[in-house]
Amino acid sequence: MIIPFEHKSQAHCESGVTSNLLKHYGVPISEPMAFGIGGGLFFGHLPFVKVNGVPGTTYRIYPGQIFNNVCKRLHIKSDAERFRSVETGMNRLTENIQNNIPTGCQVSVFYLPFLPEVFRFHFNAHNLVIFGEEDGFYQVSDPVMDDKCIIRYEDLAKARFAKGMPEPRGRMYYIKQVPQHIDMKGAIKKGIKQTCMFMKSPPVPWFGVNAIAFLSKQILKYPIKLEPRKATLYLGNLIRMQEEIGTGGAGFRFLYAAFLQEAAKETGIDGLNELSSRMTGIGDQWRNFAYNTARICKARSTDVVSYSELSNQLYQIYEAEKFFYNELSKVY
Amino acid sequence: MKLEEVPQEKKNFKDGDKAPQKVLYVTDNLGSYTQTNSAGWEAENVVLEQAWEEIDHQLKVAMQQVRNGKCSPITYYMIKNRMDISILSSYVNKWQWQVRRHMIPVVFAGLSKGMLDKYAKVFNISTDELKKLP
Structure with missing residues (x-):
């Protein structure tokens, strides 16, 4: 059985899935809007959590939060399930399809055969929508793909029950009921407030804007403490997290700027327009940072001067973002 | 990023021909945001390689x-x-x-x-x- 589902390719997987799912139920919400209301923007740098031997860096909130927050803030009834056994997990998914419910799933990128080999790493926080099932093949709407795809039962089972942090454990989520009236304004306010709080107030150096300053200090140590190969790998990973497919580029900052612009139209608060163009400026700064970092990676340089330049650039981004969130929190 | 600055630097990886277009949000000359596609960016290609x-x-x-x-x-x-x-x-x-x-x-x-x-x-x-x- 195949549910008539409209696939639209989007910049980021989770906000894209959220937007596509909600549109199916007649809620007109764009991807940037879903990202902003879901409070998707974040920054974190955790030198003690190593992924493939490289410190973890994130530009977004924990997986699953965007969908949950959007549903909560728009008063949409939704449900999410996790499973212990592969079989029950797959059966529940098929059951959902037969009940005409397009269902979002958290999967690992490594087991998705329709993606090119070069992008397939053990990254477990990818999202896609399953909207049909026929003879052991599932219909997939993956927001990063241009078109709809199909996937075999075995592959999907592996992808949904992949191991390693963050473990999907077959997580699937779907919408149960949509209210008559959608209060966008209230939801936008809550989304913005959350982002301000998450970026400004964590009292530890690993999260929020403070983490950007922290990272800029860490980068100074790379050429001294690490061998050249490792140092450039650390830098390369930063840029991959920021620019690779599924981020919309420049670490979600452009996506957020697009949200602020749309929010200004929706709420009529003029100040958000100016903040949006400021966020675009911050995104461009991140992009410059990526460009310079990639140059160092290519040259395999451990020249202390070029690392301290990078560090300076990051510190400027820190100051710009800190100022930005202070201004943003004054809007509400 | 502005619409006319969107990079189209496609890189031929092993099986990169299957690579999907990347969706980006960029500003047009009036400063309002639109969605556009990019084939890839040099910096991104370097770190993936x-x-x-x-x-x-x-x-x-x-x-x-x-x-x-x-x-x-x-x-x-x-x-x-x-x-x-x-x-x-x-x-x-x-x-x-x-x-x-x-x-x-x-x-x-x-x-x-x-x-x-x-x-x-x-x-x-x-x-x-x-x-x-x-």
Whole structure:
């Protein structure tokens, strides 16, 4: 059985899935809007959590939060399930399809055969929508793909029950009921407030804007403490997290700027327009940072001067973002 | 980023022709946001290539170590599947120190059939293939 589902390719997987799912139920919400209301923007740098031997860096909130927050803030009834056994997990998914419910799933990128080999790493926080099932093949709407795809039962089972942090454990989520009236304004306010709080107030150096300053200090140590190969790998990973497919580029900052612009139209608060163009400026700064970092990676340089330049650039981004969130929190 | 600045630097990876277009949000000349597509960006290509070079490098090192009898083939296949010890250990349901132990050739030689099957299944190869290098 195949549910008539409209696939639209989007910049980021989770906000894209959220937007596509909600549109199916007649809620007109764009991807940037879903990202902003879901409070998707974040920054974190955790030198003690190593992924493939490289410190973890994130530009977004924990997986699953965007969908949950959007549903909560728009008063949409939704449900999410996790499973212990592969079989029950797959059966529940098929059951959902037969009940005409397009269902979002958290999967690992490594087991998705329709993606090119070069992008397939053990990254477990990818999202896609399953909207049909026929003879052991599932219909997939993956927001990063241009078109709809199909996937075999075995592959999907592996992808949904992949191991390693963050473990999907077959997580699937779907919408149960949509209210008559959608209060966008209230939801936008809550989304913005959350982002301000998450970026400004964590009292530890690993999260929020403070983490950007922290990272800029860490980068100074790379050429001294690490061998050249490792140092450039650390830098390369930063840029991959920021620019690779599924981020919309420049670490979600452009996506957020697009949200602020749309929010200004929706709420009529003029100040958000100016903040949006400021966020675009911050995104461009991140992009410059990526460009310079990639140059160092290519040259395999451990020249202390070029690392301290990078560090300076990051510190400027820190100051710009800190100022930005202070201004943003004054809007509400 | 402005609409006219969107990079279209496509890189030919091994099977990169299947690579989807990347959706970007950019500003047009009036400053309002629109969605557009990009074929790729040089900076992004460089770091993706670097990640793969690193895997190739590690594979070569591991191959040499297995040949010299310093590691068991598990090390090689782990890297081939882009895993690290923590991921592999959760797939085979063992502690990390146990997986590290299985990477010692003497210990590997004494592993039970069941344990070998488990590893082979994770690496998506047969048990015979697991015992030797490709």
